[in-house]
Amino acid sequence: MRRPDTTLDPLVAEELERLDAALAGSADADPGLEALVRDVRAEAPEMTPAFRGALDDRVRAGFPRARRFAWRPSRTLLVPALGAAATLLIAVAVIGLAGGGGGPGGSGGTGKASSSAGTVSGAAPGAASAAPPVTRESAVPQKSAPVAPPLPLTGGASGRQVERAAQLTLTSAPADVQDVADGVIRTAGALGGYVETSQISSSDQGGGASLRLRVPSARLDDAIARLSELAHVGSLTRASTDITAPVVSATSRLGDARAERDALLRALGKATTDREIASLRERLRLNRSQIAALEGELAGLRRRANMATVDVTVEGTGPKAGAGTGGAWTPKDALHDALRVLEVAAGVTLVACAVLVPLALLAALGALAARGLRRRRRDAALDAA
């Protein structure tokens, strides 16, 4: 560390002033110093004419350099170029990570579809014995993405009874929640279904709607496709439950009950005593109740197989309807996009700074240390000379 400046000793300052006067050739200069200056200057080594001439030529020519390489970037170009390359790399990495994260709310952003499928066991309502297989599929598709293919478990030709259900989350602008909910209701009606329950709330901050639809199972895929057109699809889950066993069981028990009724009616026709007739009538009454209950159970099971359940949730937290959902691109959208670009640029710059500033500090420290070391070595060389 350099010591702080102190004032020059007055005697030393005076002596230096005398020396400066002698060097300047002042009339009142010290004669002794004048003689010393003259003698020392006379001892000054001079260039030889040949060397002077050669150096003059080189200066006039601008010190031409033999070109060893076609292009040799200077440090002043290389450092910014390397910095720009590093920033670009970081920007690409950040954008790549941001894209992979699939953050919500990006206007016109392409949400990455992720899906998982599996089979879980669960007790179906009314199941008598074996637990029916339940197949589940989840997906977060883009609005315009094709709807997932139908599930493998179907009724009809195979004779199996399958209950189908889906949960769909739609994201819309807060102001569009009501419109989207209306669209959901219209879609259910258009497909021959109905709204089982609905709850709609709207506010400036967000709002939302929750609807349970029943649509014909055969038109479930069509329903999901149409509902997906209404707003951005936040998530989609589909499930299938095989209810063949409960249906078969209920049908069998109903058949037994009807056969028992026939037998009771036949017995009633042959009954002769009042007591016997009263007993048979009581059994017939119980049998009718049993048949009615079994018919109700069977009808419920068939309704579950014929009408799929679609739970639709509309969240009013998404972007405006016009932004990236096919509406006209307005100056407001342009402003939104511009702000988004600035946000991303600021983020990239921040990350780049977080990487480059410490590197620059380290480089500056290294340069300072190298400079100090070089200076010390040069001084050592002078001391040793």
Add this chain to the structure above:
Amino acid sequence: MGETLSMALRATDTAGPRFEALYRSCAEDVFAYVFSLLRDRSAAEDVTAAAFERAFRKRRSFNALRGSERAWLFGIARNAALDELRRRRRSAGLVTDPEDPAWALATAEDQDAERRATVRQALAGLDARDRELIALKFHAGLGNAEIASVIGVSPTNAGTRIHRALTRLREACHATS
């Protein structure tokens, strides 16, 4: 801002002619200074040429706020000369010329040969740091602040060092005579 930019542009436009003018006014002084440090004519010529070339390449980086052009040029020459001394230390093969024939011939013809021989001996007896300061002060004609800038110390420190070097030179002259 605009004035700084125009100054920079003017400096860029006139860098070539200004460098030639600097070269013409300083070439002999730089050579004398480098020779004082190296005490080897051949090496002094190489280093002087290298110093001017280095200064030419870096002429646009000169900043008037950090000192005069002469101080800047002598700083470059000093670094080049000290790098040469370091190279010599590493190679340790080259021995400096003890005496320059042309230099001796020139001084022999002088009328005050004896007195100058005394000064020459006194200069040769000084250590490298004192020799450097004498060369910068007497040959190059730099001011104390400029010398401070060249050798990288404060002006006060430079003044003190110059005074010590001058005192040692005078003592050496008296001792020799």
